[in-house]
Structure formats: C-alpha cells, structure tokens
Amino acid sequence: MSGQKAQTFISHWLPKLEQELYAQLANEEEALAGFYGMMRYHMGWVDETFQPKLTPAGKRLRPMLCLMACDEVGGVPVQALPAAAAIELLHNFSLIHDDVEDGDEIRRHRSTVWKVWGAPQAINTGDGMFSIAYRAIQSTARLGVPDRTVLTILNIFTDTNIRLTEGQYLDISFEDREVVGVDEYIRMIMGKTSALIKASVAIGASIGGASMAQFGVLGQFGHALGLAFQIQDDILGIWGDPEMTGKAAGNDILRRKKSLPLLYALNHGQTAPQLRALMADEMTPDQLPQVLALLEQVGAREHAEEIVRRQHETALHALEEALGERATESALYELADGLLGRRS
C-alpha cells in the first residue's frame, strides 16, 4: 500500500522489530509460563495452549513511524528499536484492556485474551505488558543514547499514556450519552488515537537527535497524521468494502458506534430527529439503507473526507518543513500517503 522506499524500510526493519518484541517478552520461569504465554498469544505468536503458531499480527504502524522518524533526522534506527517495541507493547496493552472494557470477544479472527482466560487475568496481563513497555523504553539508556534524551522520551511516553486513558475515559462516557458533539469526539480521538501516533514520531525523532525545530514540526506531522488516520478508519467502518476490511458492510452503523460521520449527521438539524429516532434501539441490517441515505443527505462522508484531506495536507506541510525538499521522497511521506489512501 505504501511506496517503494517505505516498503524497503519496512522489509528491513520489521523482522528486527519482531525480534526485539520477542526479547522483551522473554521469560524462562516455569511458574510464569502462563503469564507470558497470554502476552505472546495476544501478540499473535502462540495459540491458546502456548504452542508456537504465527497468526497475522497488526500492521506495526506505530513502531515503524518511530524508526522512520529516527532515520529521517539522521539518527541510527537501531538505537530506537527498544522504544519502537515499547510503543507497540503499549498499543497492545491498551487493546487487551479495551477488549475487556468493550466486551469484545474477537480480535484479528481469534478469541480475545479475556474470552479465553477470563477478565481478571486479562486485566493483569495488560498491566504486565504496560510495565514491560516501560522496561523496554528505559533500556534505551544502554544503547549510547544520552540520559537526558532517555528522560525526554520517557516524558513523552508517559504524557501519551495519560492522554490515552483520558481519551478512553471520554470514549466510555460517550456510550451512556444519546448525543455527543463533533468537537467532543475530536477531543476524544486526539487522546485515544492521535496521541500515540504523534508520540511514535516524536520519540523516534528525539532518539535520532532532531533539532528543536524539527522536533516541533514532526510532532505536528504526527498529530495531523493521527487524526487523519482515525477519521479514515471511521469512513472505512461505514463505507469500507467488506472484502477489504474483513468486517460487515456498515459495521459501525450496526454497532451504533459514535464515529465522526454518524455524529455529524446526528448533530445536523436536517437529519438529527429522524436519525436519533432510528438509532434509539438496536439496529438491524435492513435499517442500514435508511441510515446511509440520511448520511448522504447531509454529506457526512464528504465532510469526513474533507477533514482527512485537510489533516493530510497539514501533515505533509509539516514534513516538508522538517525535512526540506527531500520530504516527498522520504519513507515517512510514503507511509503517510499510503495510510490515507488505504482501503482496509
């Protein structure tokens, strides 16, 4: 989905990242085999009996952004590997807890951790992975990165974690509310999704020795990319091709998920009353065309696409400011471009 440069970078660094992740979750104590086994299961490396069995993992988007940002500012990506692993572990810890919180039974075509081992173990397994993410990022200090830089990336990491939980608080709170404003929604995803994508870029840039100016604009790049990424996800959740996304058509509508296009129409004078009435109760697939027609009536899709376009533009401008003319030829540019043109 990305250009040649990004593909080459990913092919080179993805196996090294996986190795780093394996090493971070290594533990030989027999009594703890189940504890680390649950983490490895979630990562897609073993089955429910802890026997090796690879299943397709996530895209590892965030750690790749971290390594690329380090590389683009002239740093040595190998110094950013433990931090990249930490970011991926943090992302996965939050998925383990999200699955418990949302009661989701399936992730990546397999039972979720809580579904197999119960909520108590799943909560604690997430806590363990959270702690191990810190061990990973702290180990950066052993790779010749200055202490001051290690403390800086720890500050970014921790502030991001706080933002993540703030975003998740808002997201859970929204479930109990009939109406949520578009602005409130944007505030929520700034915490829940955008913060970690921004941090991935900022941490990689810090380790790579970015100048203060570069660091600032790369942060803007990450922020805009994160927002665009989430809203693109929202669009795919409603209009994505089921064959590409692996989810039912109109999936997010059927789940009554408060995503941007829906909130736009739910807050639009023209469609609000009818849409609210329609969605007051559980949705059935035969109601889908009616909802989609209402979204079309107020241009909900175009509105969301316009935001994606604008954020994408902001992101690329920031990248040009950070990297100069070569920005459009960078792996980071290609990756960002690919992410927003994606269909799954």
Add this chain to the structure above:
Amino acid sequence: MSGQKAQTFISHWLPKLEQELYAQLANEEEALAGFYGMMRYHMGWVDETFQPKLTPAGKRLRPMLCLMACDEVGGVPVQALPAAAAIELLHNFSLIHDDVEDGDEIRRHRSTVWKVWGAPQAINTGDGMFSIAYRAIQSTARLGVPDRTVLTILNIFTDTNIRLTEGQYLDISFEDREVVGVDEYIRMIMGKTSALIKASVAIGASIGGASMAQFGVLGQFGHALGLAFQIQDDILGIWGDPEMTGKAAGNDILRRKKSLPLLYALNHGQTAPQLRALMADEMTPDQLPQVLALLEQVGAREHAEEIVRRQHETALHALEEALGERATESALYELADGLLGRRS
C-alpha cells in the same frame, strides 16, 4: 503504633505527602472531571458525587518508608516526595484493579470504584493512575537529583511493577487450584507485596545518595520487612481481633483465602485430608471452630509467627548493617517494629 521518632517523622511528612498526591492528581479540564474524580474518590478525598469529603485513607506506609530511607542515609526527603507519591499511586492503582479482578465491592468501608462506575471505567481509571505514577516519579528530575539516579529509580520502579503483576498472576491462578504449596505461596507474595515495600526503601535510599553497600542491605531490609508484613497480615486475617481489624473473626477462613497458615495445614499430612474435605465448598461461620482446631493441631499459627520473627530479625540486622549503631534509634527501625507488633 510506632515509637516517638517514627511518629514525629510521620506527623511532619504525611501532610506534605498528601499535598504532593493532590498536586499529582490535579486537572482542570471540565470534560475530564469524572476521570480525575474517580481517582480522587479512590484516594478518599471526595464522595461519589465528587464533593470534598475526607474519609480515612490508607496508612501511606510505603511512601513513608521511602521518605525515611532517604532521610536515614543523609538525603533530603523533599527530593523524594514525588517518588513517594508515585509509590502510593502505584499501590492504589493496583488496588483499583485488584478490586475489579476479585469482584470486591467494599474497600475502607466504601463502595469500590468499579462498584460505583462499572468495571470498564475502573480498569481505565487504574491505567490512568498507573501512568500518573510514572509522571510523578519522572518529575524527580526537576528537583536536582542527577539524571543517572532518576533512571536508576525508574528501573527499580518498573522492575517492581513487573514483579507485582507476576505475583498477581500467581495469586489469580491459585484460585483455580485445590492445593498450593507453601513455597509457591511465598514466591507469590514476594511479587505481590514484598517487591513494592522493598522498592519503597530502595528508591528512597537511591535518592538520598546511599552508598552501594547501604543500598544493598537496605534492599534486604525492605525485602524481609515486606515478607514479614504480609505474613503478619495473614495471621491477623485469621486470628485478628474483629474490633481492631474491622473484619469478621476468621474472615480469611470464611473466604477460603489461601494464606500462609491455612496452606501450611492444607499441606500437612496430619490435617490435609480433613481440612481439604471441610473447605471443598463454601464455608459457614459454624464450621470455623473446626478449622481453627485443625490449624492449632499442627501449630499453623506458631509456624507463621516464627517466619515473621525470623524475617523481622533479618530486617533489623540489615538495618544495623546499613546504619550502624544508630539503627535501633532510627525512625525506620521504629516503623518496622511497630508494623510487626500491630494488631490491625
């Protein structure tokens, strides 16, 4: 419960610690009032509607150990305040999650966070407090503590968090097992209880500038104290005076909690068959005398008390090695002594 010196220290530092905790959990964003409100509720500062209402908080034992250790090695306790707050926040994050995992509805005579706001918010609130604990400990870098020391205490903190979750994994696993060995139990509490008490001392000593030798023996002090503390808790859970502990007589027996005295008798040839049969199902208060008689028959209480005594001795020896002759006159000594002579 402690001597004069410890009391004086605590009277001086407890209000400063509370102030630091307040500051760490401060947030003015209106949309997040509920998020930080839940944390403040758990800490005992506000009621369920987030109105100020102080309720008796925990003993703040761990942060006090941290501040005292800093003081005893010649450091400036004010430099250890954010770390002490971080330790207390970490302890409280683990309580919020433990309550969800154990399904406990009451803590300190009030409804637990999950009981009031549901498990999803409680899990996420715990995650938030965990992250804020890191922000607190990282802020030590702004108090003139060298970067290298800040990284050292972060390593101790993170290793402790991993140990905590490992211990909790074992504890949850034990619930599904009919028999757990005494050694397995000790391994579990080394992670779940002892590690954080040890870390409290070690972090305070590091910030205070302890020598390598002092640091090592103070670690031993903390480890032994932590073990003794937990087993003393186990004894009180069975034989504690209900008026002092605020819990029913034989509380842990009725809950069939796998604590040391019970495991000792459950693994003892003389009492194992009868006790296992008795405790195979839910317990009723009228069965209590029978269980207590079996425990007495094999000297389960004496066995536990003997371990407490031995660990207490180990702790005090280590303290003498660290502080020399003045050890027995130190606040740390008095606090340790008071903890093990306690009745609640």
